[in-house]
Amino acid sequence: MFSKRTFSLLILLLFTSINHDVFSAEKKGDDFNMGEMIMHHVLDDYRYEIMHGVSIPLPVIIYSDSGLEIFSSSKLFDEGHNALEEGYNGVKYYHGKLKPVDPEFAFIDLSITKNVAFLIMTSLIMILIFISVANGYSKKNTPPKGIQSVFEPIILFVRDDIVKPNIGPHYEKYLPYMLTLFFFIFFGNVLGLMPAAANLTGNIAVTMTLAIFTFLITNFSGNKHYWKHIFWTPGIPLIMRVIILPIELIGLFSKPISLMIRLFAAITAGHIVLLSFIGLIFIFQSFGVGIFSALFVVGLNLVELMVAGIQAYVFTMFSSVYIGLATEEEH
């Protein structure tokens, strides 16, 4: 059973690496720039590139004084996929970002980027999966079957081993958020490893949003005891209270920042390492290095799968711990 599953996993991961190869195949030669290739994969973009040369233009949304402007990102490029110098609607594409053509022009970029498109896809996949899981429960008190039996143990794990022990008796209120958080990170991580996927959970904007959600929930559910501990730590001399106050305030913000950085760094680092090994093939252009790198990438992909689970677990666990600390009763 295990070997069969491992085998299919290997096949899947092999395809992943093959796809990366195809992706970068055109770039081989003297003009191959590894750093550029890696950054291109890791960063957000205004087109959804499935393979090199095969990309779907995405809508660019710009909010400025003159209102909302929506147009296709293909308007920013010429036929050779090079950014147009004159731009469109006052903006131009410059090194992966939208820049104003006229420096005076101020706007907010709300474009559906590659990551936003991937975010929508991930969310839709999650909704489809979990609603079909929920449908399995329409019959009362029957054993789980099908997709339900895949996710039920994970849901129980999140509930019984992450949320319940860390938040304490009032955990039920936070359970939906924690489940959404866990599965969003998990799906984002795993789907991000797929070929032609975006580096969603390795983007700092995504992890920042998640960290802010946890920060807000933590501090809005914080009780009197929690705030008292921050602003007027009981049980210590007066002078120590004054010294401790800024430390506590730093702690307040370092918690979500650590959440943000940890997930972002773990996932982005994984992608960079994977891409570096694939890049080696194009630098050395030898069969030996190719086979070696491909095998190494397969192994790394397995490690990345593990990291995907671990990071989802860690983010959810620390969120629960912070909420647990904020809602803890005086002892």
Place this chain on the structure above:
Amino acid sequence: MELLTPGTGLLFWQAIIFFILFLVLSKYAWKPITESLREREKFIEDSLDSARKAEEELINIQKKNEDLLNEARKEREKILSEAKKLSNSMKDDAKSNAKDMADKIIEDAKKVIEAEKNKAMNDVKNNLAELSIDIAERIIKKDLSSDSSQKKYVEDLIKEINKTK
């Protein structure tokens, strides 16, 4: 550095879409799932509880049955011994009754005998008196000259009386 600057668009969409995802999943997935999981856990716990209770009840019933059986056995013994006692006492009663009756009969018989005896005695006395009077009459009628003849006469009389008797 670009890696570390969050894109405004992605921040905006991530916040909105994640919130929508949270709302949709909470309502249509987590709520039914966690509720039915809890329900199922409760169901399993209840089933185990009721199974345990049923077992206890079975043991109780068995114990009760045994108790009942023991009681019935005791009752039987009690009834038997009572019956024995009753029969014994009845026997004793009958015996004493019979004895009493016999005693009474004997007593009555004794009394009758006594009465008969008394009656007989009275008769004897009466007869004796009559006899004496008879004798006296006859003595008075005859001339009693001598002692010897008197004596002879008395003897004759007695003989006579005895003969008549």
